Amino acid sequence: AFTPRIFSGIQPSGGLTLGNYLGALKRFAEKQDEGIETIYCLVDLHAITVWQDPERLRQQTREAAAGFMASGIDPTRSILFNQSQVSAHAELGWILNCVARLGWMNRMTQFKDKAGKNAEQVSLGLYAYPSLMAADILLYHATHVPVGDDQKQHVELTRDIAAKFNHDYGVDFFPMPEPVIEGAATRVMSLRDGTKKMSKSDPSDASRINLTDDADTIAQKIRKARTDAEPLPETLEGLKDRPEARNLVNIYAALSGMTAEAVVGQFAGQGFGAFKPALADLAVAKLSPISTEMTRLMADPGEIDRILGEGADRAEAIARPILDRTLDIVGM
Numbered sequence: 001a002f003t004p005r006i007f008s009g010i011q012p013s014g015g016l017t018l019g020n021y022l023g024a025l026k027r028f029a030e031k032q033d034e035g036i037e038t039i040y041c042l043v044d045l046h047a048i049t050v051w052q053d054p055e056r057l058r059q060q061t062r063e064a065a066a067g068f069m070a071s072g073i074d075p076t077r078s079i080l081f082n083q084s085q086v087s088a089h090a091e092l093g094w095i096l097n098c099v100a101r102l103g104w105m106n107r108m109t110q111f112k113d114k115a116g117k118n119a120e121q122v123s124l125g126l127y128a129y130p131s132l133m134a135a136d137i138l139l140y141h142a143t144h145v146p147v148g149d150d151q152k153q154h155v156e157l158t159r160d161i162a163a164k165f166n167h168d169y170g171v172d173f174f175p176m177p178e179p180v181i182e183g184a185a186t187r188v189m190s191l192r193d194g195t196k197k198m199s200k201s202d203p204s205d206a207s208r209i210n211l212t213d214d215a216d217t218i219a220q221k222i223r224k225a226r227t228d229a230e231p232l233p234e235t236l237e238g239l240k241d242r243p244e245a246r247n248l249v250n251i252y253a254a255l256s257g258m259t260a261e262a263v264v265g266q267f268a269g270q271g272f273g274a275f276k277p278a279l280a281d282l283a284v285a286k287l288s289p290i291s292t293e294m295t296r297l298m299a300d301p302g303e304i305d306r307i308l309g310e311g312a313d314r315a316e317a318i319a320r321p322i323l324d325r326t327l328d329i330v331g332m
């Protein structure tokens, strides 16, 4: 019986995208109203698994913090902090490296995607990333992890690691955290390629909508999004083999709070010449208050640093006793 607690994170490895917003940030904010403790982390130790320019990393970390707050995460109701400021993450990460099995790591599809044909040249950290992510979650005895669909496998690995730790040491110490993957847009796809997810690390800026894009840029990216020439069908079934169209419908649904079925019902028979401008208007209406608020927050970097520092103290107060107990269980 573990007290319900939510933990999740985002890498400050580039500007936040519409995918991060719909798959993660918007839902992180909603979770604050469910009466469960919420802990949100900018995972900069994960970001450096791929080389980051130091000054840019510092800047992107502040910008990501601003993006969290502008999306509705209230640092007085949630704990919002930067991973590297709580050293217990790295310490538990090492212990869990010694619990996780190579065979498990070898099955991680995100590593295969990110390493591509270059697997001999990527960092050891990129390979160990899921085990550090397990530490992030288990360090707080988190029970629920809201994530996009792409992170499901990593949360499942976290459960395997927790179960093996408990078994190997004969304890019932770590909970089995559950991935919470909800909403109409759990996997927002690239605007240029319906087979790839929208990502801040995609080299093509046209592939994604950034939370900092202005209204014209958002409208232009949606206008140029890849689609087919067919009108929208009567039912969702008709989008089965139309990933680009399905993606735009999902985005509309998630931004409007409608179901994808209702969106298709509303636009049935209309082409993208009509649907795209409606989507662009909706996206601009929902996203421009966020970008305005980010700009306002970014004007005072000292205040962002202060908020993150306070968040780190609160995170540390939960994490340190759990790390100490872990070390004790291990015989240290």
Ligand code: ADP
Binding pocket: 009, 010, 011, 012, 013, 017, 019, 020, 022, 023, 024, 146, 147, 148, 149, 150, 151, 185, 186, 187, 188, 189, 197, 198, 199, 200, 201
């Ligand atoms: P990215 O892949 O953009 O670098 P992260 O790996 O930092 O993002 O993921 C942060 C959170 O955002 C995770 O919960 C992840 O599942 C979610 N997320 C990232 N991209 C998408 C997407 N295209 N659609 C839905 N959720 C996403």
Ligand code: NA
Binding pocket: 150
């Ligand atoms: Na990701």
